[in-house]
Amino acid sequence: MRVFYADQFVLPLPPGHRFPMEKYRLLRDRLAAEVPDIQLMRAEPATDGELALVHRPGYIQGISEGTVDPSIMREIGFPWSQAMADRARRSVGATIAACRAAFQDGIAANIAGGTHHAYAEKGGGFCVFNDAAVAIRLMQAEHGRHSRRPLKVAIVDLDVHQGNGTARIFRDDTSVFTLSLHGAKNFPFRKEPGDLDVDLPDGTGDEAYLHALEHALEELGQRFDPALVIYLAGADPHEGDRLGRLKLTWDGLEARDRRVFDWAWQRGLPLAFAMAGGYGHRIEDTVQVQVNTFAAAASYARRWHNRPR
DSSP states (O other): OEEEEOTTSOOOOOTTOSSOTTHHHHHHHHHHHHOOSOEEEEOOOOOHHHHTTTSOHHHHHHHHHTOSOHHHHHHHTSOOOHHHHHHHHHHHHHHHHHHHHHHHHSEEEESSOOOTTOOSSOOBTTBSSOHHHHHHHHHHHHHTTTOSSOOOEEEEEOSSSOOHHHHHHTTTOTTEEEEEEEETTSSOSSOOOOSEEEEEOTTOBHHHHHHHHHHHHHHHHHHOOOSEEEEEOOSTTBTTBTTTOOBBOHHHHHHHHHHHHHHHHHTTOOEEEEOOOOOBSSHHHHHHHHHHHHHHHHHHHHHHHTSOO
16 A cells, blocks of 8 residues: 655644644654555655646745745644645645555555645645645546546545535535535534535544444435545544544544445545544554554555455
8 A cells, every 4th residue: 555755844833832743753653663565655746736726826826935924824823934835735745646546556545634624725724735625636637638527536524623625625516525524513613515514512422423424424425426535534533632522432433444445445436545633632642543544544455456357
């Protein structure tokens, strides 16, 4: 299974900043040591042209040059730096590469990504560019070179926060289906309507969450016929997350991941996944959730490899 990373670009964050930047390096180190059958690959940066499939040219230029409006940077939550701009491009590039690899291998991943709060014209909530949206537009453009039918893509967003930017970008697009399970009272407090939004109360545990997910995937399958799945495997529904407010256990999150992977596997759908959010009281807990996701994914990658052609 090919896994793409960009953790060599570290944002210079002020002391006490709540974004756990170190988790990406810790995750890559643990994957290299503990999860067999994965190939770690450095992500290439997304180009201006690729980013412009979704984002406004002025916003791209502002992020690249550090001239973006300070109010937008405050909404993003990071101070501007060249490392921030470079990392944002490579995070998008990693999801692009994961989508291409998934078409070949069945499943692939981005160690970062899941930046679903970014709109076409601005970022927000620790998200600069919307990696899934850019990757979808590029995959659709590449698909359009040899087919008149549009490439249909389903986003299964299981970060604890609703993907408001993604929902807005694809609001009137029938070729993309946005499914989100998220905390009803959590950020963003003004939700953007997606194709299927499942609002969960604070304290939702394993049984209720998995029941809601099962029904949501069933409805997705009834309403939409994708050729590609992008999965945002957020660690923040975990009971030890500072910002999540849900109560999923280790076992519940692993069952969640396996249900999504199995849903795609049963339908023969390529799946690319990204890590999205995770803000554990202990960074080791966030990393463990994500290691478990990759371990589950690796088992499905082996099944894809042995699938009859």
